[in-house]
Amino acid sequence: MKEFIKIENVYYKYYDNSDNFALKGIDLTINKGEFIAVVGHNGCGKSTLSKLLNSIFIPTTGTITVDGIDTKNDDKLFEIRKKVGLVLQNPDNQIVAGIVEEDVAFGCENLGFRPQEIRERVDYALKAVDMYDYRLHSPEKLSGGQKQRVAIAGIIAMKPECIVLDEPTAMLDPKGRDEVLNTIRELNKKLGITIVLITHYMEETILADKIVMMNDGAIMLSGTPKEFFSDVELLKRYRLDVPQVTELCYKLKGCGYELPDSVLDEHECVEALYKLLSNYNELL
Amino acid sequence: MSIIKAENITLMYGAGTSFEKTALDNVSFEIEKGEFTGIIGHTGSGKSTLVQLLNGLMKPDKGCIYLDEKNIWKKPKQIRNVRFRVGLVFQYPEHQLFEETVYKDIAFGPKNMGLEEDEIDRRVRQASEFAGLKEDKLMLSPFDLSGGEKRRAAIAGVIAMDPEVLILDEPTAGLDPLGRDALLSGIEDYHRSRNKTIILVSHNMEDVARYCEKVLVMSHGKKILHDTTESVFTRSDILEQNGLRVPQIMKVMSELKQKGINVDTSIMTVDKAFIEIINLLSDK
Ligand SMILES: Nc1ncnc2c1ncn2[C@@H]1O[C@H](COP(=O)(O)OP(=O)(O)OP(=O)(O)O)[C@@H](O)[C@H]1O
Ligand SMILES: Nc1ncnc2c1ncn2[C@@H]1O[C@H](COP(=O)(O)OP(=O)(O)OP(=O)(O)O)[C@@H](O)[C@H]1O
Ligand SMILES: [Mg+2]
Ligand SMILES: [Mg+2]
Numbered sequence: 341m342k343e344f345i346k347i348e349n350v351y352y353k354y355y356d357n358s359d360n361f362a363l364k365g366i367d368l369t370i371n372k373g374e375f376i377a378v379v380g381h382n383g384c385g386k387s388t389l390s391k392l393l394n395s396i397f398i399p400t401t402g403t404i405t406v407d408g409i410d411t412k413n414d415d416k417l418f419e420i421r422k423k424v425g426l427v428l429q430n431p432d433n434q435i436v437a438g439i440v441e442e443d444v445a446f447g448c449e450n451l452g453f454r455p456q457e458i459r460e461r462v463d464y465a466l467k468a469v470d471m472y473d474y475r476l477h478s479p480e481k482l483s484g485g486q487k488q489r490v491a492i493a494g495i496i497a498m499k500p501e502c503i504v505l506d507e508p509t510a511m512l513d514p515k516g517r518d519e520v521l522n523t524i525r526e527l528n529k530k531l532g533i534t535i536v537l538i539t540h541y542m543e544e545t546i547l548a549d550k551i552v553m554m555n556d557g558a559i560m561l562s563g564t565p566k567e568f569f570s571d572v573e574l575l576k577r578y579r580l581d582v583p584q585v586t587e588l589c590y591k592l593k594g595c596g597y598e599l600p601d602s603v604l605d606e607h608e609c610v611e612a613l614y615k616l617l618s619n620y621n622e623l624l
Numbered sequence: 625m626s627i628i629k630a631e632n633i634t635l636m637y638g639a640g641t642s643f644e645k646t647a648l649d650n651v652s653f654e655i656e657k658g659e660f661t662g663i664i665g666h667t668g669s670g671k672s673t674l675v676q677l678l679n680g681l682m683k684p685d686k687g688c689i690y691l692d693e694k695n696i697w698k699k700p701k702q703i704r705n706v707r708f709r710v711g712l713v714f715q716y717p718e719h720q721l722f723e724e725t726v727y728k729d730i731a732f733g734p735k736n737m738g739l740e741e742d743e744i745d746r747r748v749r750q751a752s753e754f755a756g757l758k759e760d761k762l763m764l765s766p767f768d769l770s771g772g773e774k775r776r777a778a779i780a781g782v783i784a785m786d787p788e789v790l791i792l793d794e795p796t797a798g799l800d801p802l803g804r805d806a807l808l809s810g811i812e813d814y815h816r817s818r819n820k821t822i823i824l825v826s827h828n829m830e831d832v833a834r835y836c837e838k839v840l841v842m843s844h845g846k847k848i849l850h851d852t853t854e855s856v857f858t859r860s861d862i863l864e865q866n867g868l869r870v871p872q873i874m875k876v877m878s879e880l881k882q883k884g885i886n887v888d889t890s891i892m893t894v895d896k897a898f899i900e901i902i903n904l905l906s907d908k
Contacts, residue, residue: 354768381800382772429771429798430718477643484715484794485667485827507771510797511715513666513827515867540800543872579802584830584872587894592901606872610879613901617885620905 341371344502344534345393345424350402352388362388364557366402372501375528375535377545380554381579386538387429389554390504393536394424407501422451425500429507429538431491440482440490441466441475447498458497465497468523470516484511492520496527502534503527509544521547542569543583546604553578569602585609592616625693626654627789627821628678628710633687635673647673649845650687655838658819660812662832662853665842666867671825672715674842675791678823679710691789708737711787715794715825717778721766726757726777729766733785744784751784752776754810756803771798779807783814790814791823796831804828808835833857833871833892841866854890873897 345368352363363385370376378386391397392404395411404411406420413420425447428434437443441462448458466472469489474482479490488511495503505524509517525547527533537548545551551568553561555578561568569575572582572590582590589603589612597616603609635648647670655661663671676682677689680696680703688695696706711733714720723729730751734744752762757776761769766777775798782790790811796804812835815822826832832839832853839856841849843866849856857863860870860878869875871892877900878889887904891897 382776382798382803383770387770430716432716432718481637481643483668483672489667507798511667511794511827513867514829514869516667517827540798540804542801576802579800581801581805584894585876588873588876588897588901591894591898595902597905606875606879609876610883613876613880614883614885617880617901617904 341373343369344372344374344407345370346403346405347389347392348403350392350399350404352385352392352397352400361400361557363392363399366557366559368552368559370502370534370536373528373532373534374550375525375548376537377548377551378536378538378554379540379542379545379551379580380560381556384554385557386554387506390426390506390536390538393502393504394426395420396426422498423500424502424504425495425498427492427495427503427505427508429510431487431511434491434494435479435487438478438480439475440471440477440479443479443490444475444493444497447494451498461497461499462493465493468496469493470519485513485516488512489516489520492523496523499531499533502536504536504538506538507540508537509539509541517541517544542581542586546583553580565604566602569604589613625657626690627657627692628655629653629690629693630674630678631688631690633674633677633684633689635670635677635682635684639685646845648677648684651842651845651847652687653840653847653850655821655823657821658815660815660822660835660837661824662836662839663823663825663842664827664829664832664839664868669842669866670845671842672793675712675793675823675825678789678791679712680706681712704736708733708785709787710789710791711782711785713779713782713790713792713795715797717774720778720781721774724765725763726766726769727762729777730762730780730784733781737785747784747786748780751780754783754814755780756806772800772803775799776803787820789821789823791825793825794827795824796826796828804831811835829857829869830871830873830892833874841868843867853892857892858890 347366347368350366351361353361395417398412406423409416436446444462445458448461466475469492471489492508509520528535546565569582569586586603589599593599599612603612631652633648633651637645637647665671677684721729730748731744734747755776757780814820836853839853857870874892877887877891880887881889888900
């Protein structure tokens, strides 16, 4: 796989005169087409890192390159933003226009597409997040979850090579969460868009190729979902949890019952428990 | 005796314009003193609108809201007192934080209530601890906090008023998993030990199942269910039709049942499921 984003020994602090670093020596390579989930406690530096990926901030020390371009390179700012789209943690901060479809079109307009192309992209994006019916509404007057969907649509419409989403499902209902996650997965699988998903919901991370856990400004742990969720106790020590089904199977396994390692989704859990329970029946 | 009663309330946004929207449509319910109620519903179903009406931030177009059997809009000049007694934590903490420092933000409510400096200080510190906000964040500007830290500051600001009815609109969105559990157990404790009435708006079905005694379900501005948590979550058909889900564990239980294993399908938490499975295994 081709390297896409390369983060090398990056430190970041918000104020020059402070010695509080929000990021303390991050090293991470994200390959083209990869789906990465980033988790970690409040204030560990996830949003800070996300803003470094498309040059909103530049590293205090260390380097980040996007497709070979150094994010410090002012002349290439436009190119970097075109490659890496960021959905901010608070959708209010992302709203720029008075009408939903204009808001969604904003990014595309800046990229200089023709009106017909913009129209198609905006419609696609609004449909993908199920907000097409609201296209003529005012974003300020939407509910929390509706605003979040509009913010996501704005980035989807730009179809950048990489999309970074900072807690995109925090305000969504369960169905909306599934829909947004499906859209993200589709963008990743069908269009090959690289995804960086920041979330506090462990159920969402099981879709990723790799989970990265941050702790106090540094990366503490990373691995495939199966590897990552194998040590439930360790994750809890870092303020994380695991999906309900993972926890249930882990606890049963701890009592000596035969179950697979890191059960991650409902289907797997039902199959494993069914097998366990029916084996016992047969023994009788 | 009911502490809160909503009687046929209707609320329209943009009445008379082409965007007229009936956000609440003839909603009635009662909440008993000391009850812990969850409000769930799809994005845009009217939850935030409803809770803003309950603490007197907006006035219903039709119908009445009673606090301790008194119509809260009977004396509009005294609506401030309603806001002290019914504390509301907003869905977006940014809508609640506006002072220069976090400390001043948390002190804002108690100050308006006319409390003494010492008492204010005590409450600020106690409330910050309750919300899991570290002492060293108090002198920062609220804008320099991470998303989860802002959330904690907003919660502390309401707790500092020591309201009789505490309403939280998506309080755990943006909190890390441990923070989520700690906050909800703190609220449960506040509820139990001091007989406080709690209303929790949430998209997290697992949390609602675990902490709430009653659940009110909204859909398209209407109340569609209001019952004990167990009864509401047995109506998975209605919930799914309205963008909601049952907790993950409950789904696993009902799928096991469908496969012919005799498990209790009303189980919603990992702990109970664990015991159920252990019992089934040791019966054999
Ligand atoms: N604008 C800012 N100015 C100064 N310090 C900041 C600013 N934004 C964040 N910080 C601090 O930097 C650290 C990392 O914040 P960041 O927002 O990256 O955390 P996060 O991992 O995204 O947390 P959360 O899960 O709460 O969103 C925190 O200690 C925070 O207080
Ligand atoms: N200020 C406003 N002006 C016009 N319409 C509004 C306004 N605020 C909300 N609405 C509309 O009223 C409906 C109910 O919104 P509300 O914010 O109460 O929903 P909610 O259930 O809290 O949703 P969410 O789960 O997304 O937070 C939505 O369709 C929304 O678009
Ligand atoms: Mg953040
Ligand atoms: Mg809301």
